[in-house]
Amino acid sequence: MGDGHGFAESDQWFARAERVIPGGIYGHQSPALLTRGEYPSFMHSGDGCRLRDVDGNRYIDFICGYGPIVLGYNHPAVEKAVDQQRRLGDTMTLPSVRTVELAERLVGMTPGAEWAMFAKNGSDVCTWALAIARQATGRELVVMADHAYHGVHGWCNGITNGFPDSDRASVRAVKWNDSAQLETLLDQDGERIAAVILTPFRHEAFEDSVMPSGEYLEKARALCHRHGALLISDDVRTGFRLDMGGSMQKWGVTPDLLCYSKAIANGHALSALLGSEALRDAASKVFVTGTFYLQAVPIAASLATLTELGASGAIDHMHAMGLKLCEGLAERAGAAGFDVRLSGPPSIPYMRFTDDGTGFDRSRVFCGAASRLGVLFHPHHNWFLMAAHQEKDIDEALAVSEQAFASVKAAF
Amino acid sequence: MGDGHGFAESDQWFARAERVIPGGIYGHQSPALLTRGEYPSFMHSGDGCRLRDVDGNRYIDFICGYGPIVLGYNHPAVEKAVDQQRRLGDTMTLPSVRTVELAERLVGMTPGAEWAMFAKNGSDVCTWALAIARQATGRELVVMADHAYHGVHGWCNGITNGFPDSDRASVRAVKWNDSAQLETLLDQDGERIAAVILTPFRHEAFEDSVMPSGEYLEKARALCHRHGALLISDDVRTGFRLDMGGSMQKWGVTPDLLCYSKAIANGHALSALLGSEALRDAASKVFVTGTFYLQAVPIAASLATLTELGASGAIDHMHAMGLKLCEGLAERAGAAGFDVRLSGPPSIPYMRFTDDGTGFDRSRVFCGAASRLGVLFHPHHNWFLMAAHQEKDIDEALAVSEQAFASVKAAF
Known part of the structure; x- marks a missing residue:
């Protein structure tokens, strides 16, 4: 020692x-x-x-x-907001109005987002985004970058022990930063592809991080538009450390669906899914819920966190x-x-x-x-x-x- | 008005x-x-x-x-424990020792349980239980009661909008309380069935609740034993209102895997999966994690909740x-x-x-x-x-x- x-x-x-x-x-x-x-x-x-x-x-x-x-x-402004909300209520039979305030705040600060929904884990909202994309497009396939981490649901868990192959039946993987491969896949199978889900940059464990090269994200955005597929930004790990409007904004790209968690409430358990106006109806038809999704304290913590991040x-x-x-x-x-x-x-x-x-x-x-x-x-x-x-x-x-x-x- | x-x-x-x-x-x-x-x-x-x-x-x-x-x-004993833990830390880079204390407590009070793991949603732990059962048995199929609610993951979401059929490829449904049907299914397909997941009683929305008839749960337990399948109790909704050792104990039945959430921390966001010694190795091989799974405050709240439930x-x-x-x-x-x-x-x-x-x-x-x-x-x-x-x-x-x-x- x-x-x-x-x-x-x-x-x-x-x-x-x-x-x-x-x-x-x-x-x-x-x-x-x-x-x-x-x-x-x-x-x-x-x-x-x-x-x-x-x-x-x-x-x-x-x-x-x-x-x-x-x-x-233990940030003072966040914990003060938490104290105030805790004295009122957290998990209640119906939500608190903090839910509405946070949805309004996120919509107001995020280009392209017209609605927000909340859950607990990053994995919850990435999976929810796929479901909304499938519901909106009537298509089944989704495309992700190979070995990308989007959570622990069966479709994306990189360690497949215990998860049947059928969980990954609708997923296609492409090489990160390879626009040509993505284009080929969409040209071939575009009519069956509901969404492309990407992180703003590649940040896999056991690898160097890799920034998007040249016009990679922009090209992905354009290819999705061309083929009627949706672009999902998994901003779970990266959100609120690059751009308050969503990390892909750093590269001038506005996704159709945006997944947040981690930093959104400075350590309080919350995730959020934001989406475009065109997806509002599909979002309302996918049933996803959880006992604690709308608990008031993490949502109050998020409001304070976003205020502090912006102001400071x-x-x-x-x-x-x-x-x-x-x-x-x-x-x-x-x-x-x-x-x-x-x-x-x-x-x-x-x-x-x-x-x-x-x-x-x-x-x-x-x-x-x-x-x-x-x-x-x-x-x-x-x-x-x-x-x-x-x-x-x-x-x-x-x-x-x-x-x-x-x-x-x-x-x- | x-x-x-x-x-x-x-x-x-x-x-x-x-x-x-x-x-x-x-x-x-x-x-x-x-x-x-x-x-x-x-x-x-x-x-x-x-x-x-x-x-x-x-x-x-x-x-x-x-x-x-x-x-x-706003229960005073629970919120006092929350206050004490909050002054220290909640989400940290490594867990707090409250995690160990809660696992010890749950193992000590739950017949048949030798380990515990924690997550956020009931749906998380029901899905995790299936993965451990598949890993332990090397089998793929799981059996559930028809229309039973086990959460919103693709395999069990009752409203399938946005979830591909392949998500349910490994699930077989049986009629609640029909021991003969369960026996027939296990006799036919037992070698392919990893687990049977049941709630302690049937509590679907838009239906009367239905208690297990006669020896239904006991028979399910015996059939699983006979065919090498695992019995999973989804005690998410029912836990801590019927028996502190798990709700199936009311019917003298000890499951292999036990899923808790909801009441476990009196409104703080937490779920838990408990399992038998035989499943410890399989549990350690399935990768499931979440940013907030081991946050200290809900775990401290759970310790206080369990103390208060037992003492009162x-x-x-x-x-x-x-x-x-x-x-x-x-x-x-x-x-x-x-x-x-x-x-x-x-x-x-x-x-x-x-x-x-x-x-x-x-x-x-x-x-x-x-x-x-x-x-x-x-x-x-x-x-x-x-x-x-x-x-x-x-x-x-x-x-x-x-x-x-x-x-x-x-x-x-």
Whole structure:
């Protein structure tokens, strides 16, 4: 433990967890996806851009709950709105008027969107978008980029254990950034294709992030128009860190359906589906509902989050802080003799070691060392900035990165 | 408005809602499913068993948020636990130890369960249960009762608009309470059947509730054992109102997989999947995750809810209050010259007018009149009791029911 943080409490809790939860912790938070032995397993509390784990160790967090924390943990304006709504009611037999206010707000700020609906998970709204597209077009096929992550419903779950092949019967995959392939598929099968679902940029785990090349999104938009298919933007992971009108706006593209979740309520559980006027009728004919979809507190939290994001210029700030982080990392990597690749936009960056191989060995040592020293990066999932990151936090993280690069040097 | 509550504010908000949300309010909370013009559309606040709508009208609520409110709105012990956890953290980059505590608690109180996992929606965990069953058995087919409601995923959404036929390719439906049909199906196709998913009793909307007859559940349990299929209990709607060890325990049956949501955290968004030791490995191999699945606040709320339910004898109390309500309704119906059918267990009761036809015309007048007079019943969905219902609330509701029966008499 001379190398920084120790995890005795985390380890004890994890041993308890393994007895009553398969794998101890499952899904994207599984410790199996981090650097074994170098990360905590359980968090105690959060404030601003800082987390504290159950051993009392403190971290500057660049994982942000895997996206949702966009302003900062325990943000005063959001939590004040939550307090006010909680005193009234949350889950009630009928919704609160906050639902209407949030739909109005989203419609008002989002080009092309004339209505909104709410759910709990990103996966819920991506699936709901497909259903509306099928209902509107009377067609069955949907097109996605190969290996893209759109959630855990059977049609898109990348790990197919337990999901029958029939769940994927109507899905066709294309190569990201290959306009020609998309054009060929739509030319051939356009009459059967209800929708093309794309993320604004490619951000798969275990890969560099890839921005859309040239006119890729614009071309996809045009091809959908030409063939009567709908363009769905899965903005679940990227929303509210690139453009308040939806991330595809950065490339001048307006989708027919727009899926949000994660950052929409700064950590409160909510997802949203926005759509065009032409799809209103189809949306009203697809039955999708959930006990907690319209609970008032997360919706109140979202209203406050959107207000704060807009008023504070948070997206520009995250861009600037992310740029400072990325430039600082590239510089320190070079000084230590490493070739690293920074990919993705600065507010949703990712760094890996060039030629690190499929094991991500250097990344795992680097991120593990940073964790021990109080900075949470992820070895093979993109990172996130939040508005709470200030210059001094970036400076502190960069100082830690120097030590982490030294650890990689020592290990290889 | 001489007939009680008026809904001017609700109506204004609903007109705004219709402009930005398809249908205004969608899903199970859609006003289209209640008695048009006789119910509010938006709630303002709740406390105990009482709700207040945006016009200031007050109600004794027997819909309970369609299940989740099992202790009462704004319950002090639950909200105290929520306050404590909120000061620490909710959605964090890694889970809190509350996750482990809740899994331990559920395993400790549930016969046959050796592990637990958490999600947000009932539909999430029913689908997850099927995936684990398929992974464990290497088989693809699942059996459900015809028209049973297990959520809105493609395999079970009763309204198929927008969902391709292939989503239901692996599902076989049987008639509820027909052991012989289930036996025949398993004898024929047993080697291909991964699981049978059943609710503890039949509680479909637009129908009387139907309890399992004779040895139905026990027979289903035995047939699954014989054919190597798994029995899944969908306890999403029924959980924590019949038996704290899972509702099928009332009939002496222990399922292999148990799905909870709704009442598990008294209105905070959470669902849980519990399973047997034999399924632990399969559960760890199915990838299901969601950004908010392990957020700490709903899990802390669940711990407090389960403590309070157990310590207060809430299930017995809800049974007693439900019995008083049902007996009082039957008596008043008879006195008014109506033949009504009370179905379901007293804590999850449902009343309809015998020979009311498919339009539920008398039920709609009855429930609409009750709403105008300050009691929320539902014309064609089962009702719920909560621990906050006291004798005086039942007496008040029964007094209102007398006037509502008189309204039906006047209308027909």
